[in-house]
Amino acid sequence: MSTVIKTDGLTKRFPRVTALDRLTVEVQPGVVGLVGANGAGKSTLIKILLGLSPATEGTGQVLGLDIATEGPAIRERVGYMPEHDCLPPDVSATEFVVHMARMSGLPAAAARERTADTLRHVGLYEERYRPMGGYSTGMKQRVKLAQALVHDPQLVLLDEPTNGLDPVGRDEMLALIRRVHSDFGISVLVTTHLLGELERTCDHLVVIDGGKLLRSSSTASFTEATQLLAVEVTDAADTVLASLTDLGVSVRADGPRLLLVEIAGDDTYDTVRDTVADLGLGLVRLEQRRHRVAEIFADAAQNGGGPDGDAA
Numbered sequence: 001m002s003t004v005i006k007t008d009g010l011t012k013r014f015p016r017v018t019a020l021d022r023l024t025v026e027v028q029p030g031v032v033g034l035v036g037a038n039g040a041g042k043s044t045l046i047k048i049l050l051g052l053s054p055a056t057e058g059t060g061q062v063l064g065l066d067i068a069t070e071g072p073a074i075r076e077r078v079g080y081m082p083e084h085d086c087l088p089p090d091v092s093a094t095e096f097v098v099h100m101a102r103m104s105g106l107p108a109a110a111a112r113e114r115t116a117d118t119l120r121h122v123g124l125y126e127e128r129y130r131p132m133g134g135y136s137t138g139m140k141q142r143v144k145l146a147q148a149l150v151h152d153p154q155l156v157l158l159d160e161p162t163n164g165l166d167p168v169g170r171d172e173m174l175a176l177i178r179r180v181h182s183d184f185g186i187s188v189l190v191t192t193h194l195l196g197e198l199e200r201t202c203d204h205l206v207v208i209d210g211g212k213l214l215r216s217s218s219t220a221s222f223t224e225a226t227q228l229l230a231v232e233v234t235d236a237a238d239t240v241l242a243s244l245t246d247l248g249v250s251v252r253a254d255g256p257r258l259l260l261v262e263i264a265g266d267d268t269y270d271t272v273r274d275t276v277a278d279l280g281l282g283l284v285r286l287e288q289r290r291h292r293v294a295e296i297f298a299d300a301a302q303n304g305g306g307p308d309g310d311a312a
């Protein structure tokens with residue numbers, strides 16, 4: 001496997017803020033999430049990787065090409081979906097994507113063919129001939145994705161592709177992103193400020209905060225199982241808590257009906273089940289807790305860094 005993105009000490013200083021602070025990271029082929037609160041430096045990193053904005057310090061390569069000197073070659077091989085709405089309202093999706101394909105160097109016939117295939121792939125059908133001003137946010141996001149894919153890139157950089165979507169639209173977009181990789185073998189770097197959003201979509205997560213790398217590792221290792229059992233009961237969780245405590249089980253309440261029980265061994269499951277049954281209560285859920293991506297921000301905040309709020 002060859003490295004898709006590699007940065008070493010990448011720094012971007014604006015007059016008032018350091019947007020990227022000595023970022024050293026490597027990204028392998030697959031679907032990779034770039035996660036960070038608003039202002040963490042995600043869009044800045046993408047623009048630098050595309051060779052559109054110079055780094056203040058540090059180096060980087062995309063698909064083995066130098067970001068400082070080989071920007072045009074990078075942009076030939078990389079698709080980019082910008083964060084903000086950038087679609088001309090009185091042009092149809094077909095016209096727009098054909099135009100973007102021609103801009104990437106495709107001849108007219110190939111551009112039309114690729115546009116039709118790509119728009120079909122992202123799920124735009126008859127609507128593709130209508131002016132985009134009348135599109136929903138979800139349709140606009142699909143057009144933005146299509147124009148990033150139309151020239152058959154090896155890598156796409158997707159900046160907040162789920163922005164403005166409702167939960168159903170978000171799930172559809174995430175499934176589509178997954179298919180970009182599984183159907184075409186295109187590597188994906190996708191950003192989000194919603195910390196838990198990419199846990200099911202990405203193979204690997206890079207988490208940044210204040211321009212600094214907090215962690216880069218496989219999604220599985222981010223969300224590995226904890227030694228805690230989440231126990232949801234129909235009611236009277238306090239009674240269950242008291243009974244379990246009497247039995248020497250380490251347990252605490254986490255809301256009116258939820259208890260968190262420390263797993264001491266396999267028999268913890270039986271103890272919990274029997275205790276709830278003996279009290280004549282119902283068990284709604286009994287499952288081992290997994291770590292959440294958001295926890296890394298709480299840990300960083302405890303150690304003196306981390307965002308202070310909107311990292312939901």
Ligand SMILES: Nc1ncnc2c1ncn2[C@@H]1O[C@H](COP(=O)(O)OP(=O)(O)OP(=O)(O)O)[C@@H](O)[C@H]1O
Nearest residue numbers: 014017019036037038039040041042043044045193
């Ligand atoms: N051209 C610029 N001039 C000055 N400051 C900038 C510029 N672009 C970005 N910044 C600042 O750099 C920091 C990182 O911004 P960036 O847009 O990369 O964050 P982000 O993680 O993409 O967040 P968002 O999703 O809100 O765009 C922010 O503090 C931002 O205000």
